[in-house]
Amino acid sequence: MKVKDRYEHRPYAHCETGTVTSLLRHHGLEISEPMVFGLASGLMFVFLPFVEMTGGMPIVAYRSIPKSIIGGIQRRLGVKFEVRKYRDEAKAMEDLDELVNKKQVVGVQASVFWLPYFPQEMRIPFNAHNIVIFGKENGEYLVSEPAFEEPTRIKPLDLQNARFAKGILAPKGFMYYPTYIPEKIDINPLILKSIKRTNFMMLSAPTPCGVRGISYLANYIEKLGGKKNEKYIRALLGHITLMQEEVGTGGGGFRYMYAAFLEEAYERLEMPVLQEACRKMTETGNLWRNFALVCAKAFKKKDSGIDLPHIANLLRIAGKAEKEVHLMLRKIS
């Protein structure tokens, strides 16, 4: 494990893959963000209408559950992370101080609500955000925030509050850093394994997840008209757009990022199927984006009517295109 002297900050599309990538890069493993995302089989679709998030909105997720990327990358690449959780707040901060004094770069789970450097409008109570702490200067921690262009700073008390926020997916002082990276990693065979796993997750998962989940959401949207009032429908469509395009997905609900992974896989393995899959995945991303734009319009223009069957149809087309890509990839693996 060759640890670099200076930590190099970069903006990343997604917080969890971003922190894992920057930690691995700092410890001498040159790897890109889409590669981490693909190898950890991060692509997924989940729609749970009965579990409410903030603001009474259902969960719509475009990737697998939080922390699955940290676990998945360890299983796939054979790297090892030291993972810690705390009950005692003071002990957690002491341990972080100790690690920072040893010049260890640490990934930390934090709540967006308590991070003062975000704009006020962004600070919703969402607990599963990830940041990297890479030093301490004048009593303030140096933070490498994946959503920022430049590194920022945070006061110890703010960080402590953010690390011990309560609620769903509570961080409980969760922190992690790599301790072991194998000398030689042959990524090529691992790519096929992880594509196989993503295929399995998307195609074979039961109804609220995977490809079936997409058509479930489409049916749900179509039937909304008689059940809920107009204000709720507009808010739900806005919420879907927010989850798909805003909260660090790299655009098109991670589909562009997965296409970037497929492109890199083609460069390594030179299988023509992968290039074709990359092209089709990009088209799928475009379809998702198209759907999001219509949803955003319905949310922002309050006086115009909403054409729910049309929106549902757009979503069905996106789901169908995605199913085709995964069926095509199933043949190679």
Added chain:
Amino acid sequence: MLTPVRIPFIASFFMITVLVKGTIINYIIYPVAVTGVITTASFIFYNQKVNFLSLVRKKGGRMSNKDVKQDQLATRETRWQQMAWTIYKIDDQGKYKTIVERYDDHLVMTVPFADASQEKAEEVKQRVLSNKSSPIEYFMYKRLMDSKALAQAMGIAVWRLKRHFKPNIFTTLDQHMLQKYAKIFKVQVDDLINFREDA
């Protein structure tokens, strides 16, 4: 509300007034008495130096409401400018590349959501002023939360939180509970009790 630090401070003001007035009434301008008064007064001043200076600084350095709002707007702008919306896009050579977009050319949905919450807060504000709701409900919407999220952050049940929205129940809350609320809302306990809206 008086904080415990302030009580001896105000008492010392009272002591100085009594001292000076008493001396003038009794001795008019008798040199020994005057020097005695000045030394005692300076001793008291020396003891309360921190309090006096903080008072002077607060009066001189207090910002008007307008200044505060403009300051907030300026920091808000710079914070938005720092955000990087990283996006994967195909470049001219047909390869994937990360592109950092500015927030003004990105379709921002967060702001309308935050605005909707602020609107709700304004509605609640009227009800708080007419004593139909408690400041807790106002600050909940102002900090972009809903009752479920706040109840989880507080570690109490939702029905208990909703009970605290009633003004007559709110007045009976103890200091410990108020401090927990104040910590989450990032305000002082005093702002909750006396309801200052821009705290």
